[in-house]
Amino acid sequence: MTKNVSIPIIEQSIGFLKNIAIVDSNGSYTYEFLLEEAKKVASALLAEQQDLDEARVAFLILPNFDYVKIQWGIWLSGGIAVPLCPSHPLGELEYVIDHSGANILIIGEEFEEKLKGIVEKKHFKTIRTEDFKYSSIRPLPDIAIHRRGMMLYTSGTTSAPKGVVSTHENITVQTKCLVDFWGWQSTDYILQALPLHHTHGIINVLCSALWSGATCEMLPRFDPKVIWEKWKQGPSTLYMGVPTNYAKLVNSWNNASSDEQKTMSNACKKLRLMVSGSAALPVSLFETWKSISGHACLERYGMTEIGMALSNPLYGERRPGFVGLPLPEVSIRLVNDQKEEIKAEKTPGEIQVKGKNVFLEYWKNADATEKSFQDGWFCTGDIAVLEDSYYRILGRTSVDIIKSGGYKISALEIESVLLTHPLIAECAVVGIEDSEWGERVTATVVLQPNQSLSLQELRHWSRDHLAPYKIPSRLEIFGELPRNVMGKVTKPKIKALLTTATALKEGFIPE
Numbered sequence: 467m468t469k470n471v472s473i474p475i476i477e478q479s480i481g482f483l484k485n486i487a488i489v490d491s492n493g494s495y496t497y498e499f500l501l502e503e504a505k506k507v508a509s510a511l512l513a514e515q516q517d518l519d520e521a522r523v524a525f526l527i528l529p530n531f532d533y534v535k536i537q538w539g540i541w542l543s544g545g546i547a548v549p550l551c552p553s554h555p556l557g558e559l560e561y562v563i564d565h566s567g568a569n570i571l572i573i574g575e576e577f578e579e580k581l582k583g584i585v586e587k588k589h590f591k592t593i594r595t596e597d598f599k600y601s602s603i604r605p606l607p608d609i610a611i612h613r614r615g616m617m618l619y620t621s622g623t624t625s626a627p628k629g630v631v632s633t634h635e636n637i638t639v640q641t642k643c644l645v646d647f648w649g650w651q652s653t654d655y656i657l658q659a660l661p662l663h664h665t666h667g668i669i670n671v672l673c674s675a676l677w678s679g680a681t682c683e684m685l686p687r688f689d690p691k692v693i694w695e696k697w698k699q700g701p702s703t704l705y706m707g708v709p710t711n712y713a714k715l716v717n718s719w720n721n722a723s724s725d726e727q728k729t730m731s732n733a734c735k736k737l738r739l740m741v742s743g744s745a746a747l748p749v750s751l752f753e754t755w756k757s758i759s760g761h762a763c764l765e766r767y768g769m770t771e772i773g774m775a776l777s778n779p780l781y782g783e784r785r786p787g788f789v790g791l792p793l794p795e796v797s798i799r800l801v802n803d804q805k806e807e808i809k810a811e812k813t814p815g816e817i818q819v820k821g822k823n824v825f826l827e828y829w830k831n832a833d834a835t836e837k838s839f840q841d842g843w844f845c846t847g848d849i850a851v852l853e854d855s856y857y858r859i860l861g862r863t864s865v866d867i868i869k870s871g872g873y874k875i876s877a878l879e880i881e882s883v884l885l886t887h888p889l890i891a892e893c894a895v896v897g898i899e900d901s902e903w904g905e906r907v908t909a910t911v912v913l914q915p916n917q918s919l920s921l922q923e924l925r926h927w928s929r930d931h932l933a934p935y936k937i938p939s940r941l942e943i944f945g946e947l948p949r950n951v952m953g954k955v956t957k958p959k960i961k962a963l964l965t966t967a968t969a970l971k972e973g974f975i976p977e
């Protein structure tokens with residue numbers, strides 16, 4: 467077989483050809499097979515071209531072996547991989563396809579019907595996964611490490627998601643840093659049940675496993691019962707999830723019989739490391755998880771634009787409520803409102819990040835790219851404080867960013883959709899603290915005169931317009947929204963009102 471590959475993570479696999487790289491519901495696949503299949507994908511994508519020259523290749527594929535071979539195939543052909551999210555409604559998929567300027571679309575057969583409308587409307591090349599089966603391998607281009615390799619869409623303080631462009635160097639540095647710091651080995655085995663259009667699943671789980679020659683078992687979706695079953699029976703050594711995954715695993719354990727609970731807890735002993743991130747892991751959940759699993763969950767902090775930046779240590783103190791220290795090769799500073807670096811401990815400031823892990827640009831948005839850097843440091847918009855040498859995340863600079871189930875969600879994006887609802891006159895979307903979801907997407911609305919709207923009706927209507935995790939799961943009808951003297955809706959006031967109302971309802975505070 468040909469061994470000419472120039473993408474570091476793929477080149478790395480040549481050292482583990484006989485190891486099992488991927489397990490999915492259809493079987494097990496070695497690195498050797500993955501490499502050959504990825505080359506076939508690359509060859510088919512190239513057709514008569516020498517190099518895709520950073521053409522954007524969007525792909526909508528179930529989370530299985532095909533996803534991986536297509537990701538690698540795009541990289542080997544010199545394209546930029548743009549993964550699409552299976553649960554997104556058509557409008558969101560079309561936005562990503564259009565905005566990225568993708569001119570090749572790869573579709574798994576399960577999604578052919580869903581994408582039919584888009585495919586008929588556009589005039590670009592559409593490839594079905596079936597089409598790769600019979601392609602023959604041809605010479606592949608040399609891809610320089612500084613070239614663009616991946617674009618992930620992230621919500622932020624604007625209503626439209628931005629395309630975060632990472633180079634192969636970014637992907638390599640982000641991956642290798644975690645492999646080293648968390649001690650990945652070729653003997654490791656990890657269950658992958660995170661979405662594969664975000665950095666957590668892609669870099670921390672999939673790329674880290676494949677860099678190490680380890681095995682990644684790809685599950686169709688996150689189901690706590692399946693995870694417990696797999697831990698009991700399978701060879702897992704590592705697990706990575708968002709706090710909501712752990713909350714759901716705890717619920718599942720709580721619902722089991724006491725004998726079953728013992729077996730479940732015993733199964734956790736086989737794992738060497740459990741990691742949480744993408745949102746704050748509440749101290750109470752850290753403690754509950756420790757009592758169930760025996761694991762002091764390792765909490766780390768990251769972002770699509772930077773990969774991972776801060777982490778509790780593999781060996782040493784994993785402090786609950788803290789995200790630890792800067793990862794090797796990642797520089798961190800805290801900056802105050804006057805844009806000055808904070809040197810002292812116990813003084814909160816914005817986290818800024820520098821290093822080869824930091825992304826290249828927001829796609830076709832030079833203005834947003836420029837505004838997100840200060841003197842070469844990437845401004846995360848997250849506020850932290852340093853206490854006894856460990857960082858603790860305090861919150862965000864923007865009230866318009868919600869973290870629910872580990873997903874970053876733009877309140878403005880949801881508001882712009884809700885305002886198209888015929889019964890809604892005004893609305894403000896906020897994140898209200900929630901023990902299971904971190905924050906709950908909450909819509910506060912003023913209705914058109916003499917109208918009524920239930921949460922169920924709103925959720926039903928939203929299905930065609932918003933991804934499931936963006937759909938409000940709480941609705942509050944207001945006579946008018948609180949505004950400041952400038953007429954701007956005061957979201958902190960809404961949050962305070964609703965948080966107090968929730969606490970009253972749940973009996974946390976006396977009336």
Ligand code: MLC
Nearest residue numbers: 664665666688710711744768769870871872873934935939
């Ligand atoms: C889904 N539901 C929600 C919801 N999401 N309800 C409230 N709040 C939410 N956020 C509802 C659905 O509408 C549905 O309702 C029901 O819950 C089941 O939906 P589901 O999609 O099957 O949910 P589930 O699989 O249980 O989702 C939970 C989850 C998922 C934790 C598996 O949210 C998830 O995979 N999160 C990970 C996100 C992630 O990878 N983030 C990383 C970004 S990168 P109904 O009524 O229809 O039954 C990043 C950088 C870093 O942050 O540091 O890592």
Ligand code: AMP
Nearest residue numbers: 743744745746766767768769770859874
């Ligand atoms: P995303 O833009 O989806 O990559 O999400 C990145 C954001 O997730 C960060 O900017 C933080 O707000 C949040 N985040 C990630 N890890 C943690 C953590 N351990 N604690 C608190 N917030 C986190």
